[in-house]
Amino acid sequence: MRKKSLMLAAVLAAGVMMAACGRISTLPDNSQDKPVASQQTESKYSFELKGIELKTDGDLTEYTSKLGEPSGGYYEAKSCAFEGMDKFYYYDSVTLQGYQKDGNDKLYSITLMDDAVKTKEGVRIGDKKDKVVSAYGSDYTEADGQLLYESGNTRLSFVMKDDEVQSIIYSVK
Template identity: 40%
Template sequence: MKKASIGLIALLLALSGCGNKPAEEGAPSPNALTQTEDGATLPAASVMPEQTSGDSFVFEANGIAIPMHAEATPILKQLGTPQSYFESQACAFPGLNKIYQYSSFDVYAYEKDGIDYIASVILFDDTVATKEGVTLFNKKSDVIKAYGDKFTNNLNLYVYDQGKSQLRFVIENDQVTSIEYLAKI
């Protein structure tokens, strides 16, 4: 029940910025190639400009990097079959919202121009952690030690901004109760 509640809250937060956004001009052609920071050459369509900057938060599960705004299909193939899948009409992004539920986290994707991109990742238990080692049930001081004190705080929501992403922690009674990676709209 708690997992469903956290997922619903995160979905509502992700969708709170409803509105139509015009298509971006100057998007790379589907046949263009882009070189990533690690030297790999990928089709430009699979690497959003936000991803190439290297300054956004990236969740990693079983050695699989999940950057915000990255093309979802190759990542989802690496993650394997989800435990469940749900989709609905998007409000913040054109197309569909897609939710892929795995054992310890959910991956949310948005559709743009027929391609799915990573919108957010929500962690559900302490078997997964951020790259800096923060898990659910850590103390607030652990979060500040790992990420510093440059956050915004609204009630119990601590938000760190980096590039085109956010890392959000809900901290109640000095304990991390929710961790979410979010692609900024």
């Protein structure tokens, strides 16, 4: 049941992204207004999956070759924010999203899907805000129901509801 709900959540997320693309597609292909991932590289935030340290803007091809076949599948779609294709790899409890930058596949985001995984600092979905602040400190921005921490090129977002972590997302800022 858990895997089915994870796949449903992943498919819904992909659908939302594709719907958002329709709104952005009015930009001409040669537009310079498309978002560009940050050029900063050093961040204190990373995530470890199967013993492999994953960093946003890292080499997605290297990561996925080390991680092996994604247990929940793979999906790609034309990017509405970047050039080329967005790529989604669904591993147990974790979704990796890639984008293309200078002809290379880079890791854009890492989404923790359930409480079976936790951050290197020990925070998982279901934990209280106090635990997040204890692990990461009070140097965060609170906006739209999220606690946002930033370091180097990485934004670490804790989506909160009723003082409880609902989702954890590492992304390029």
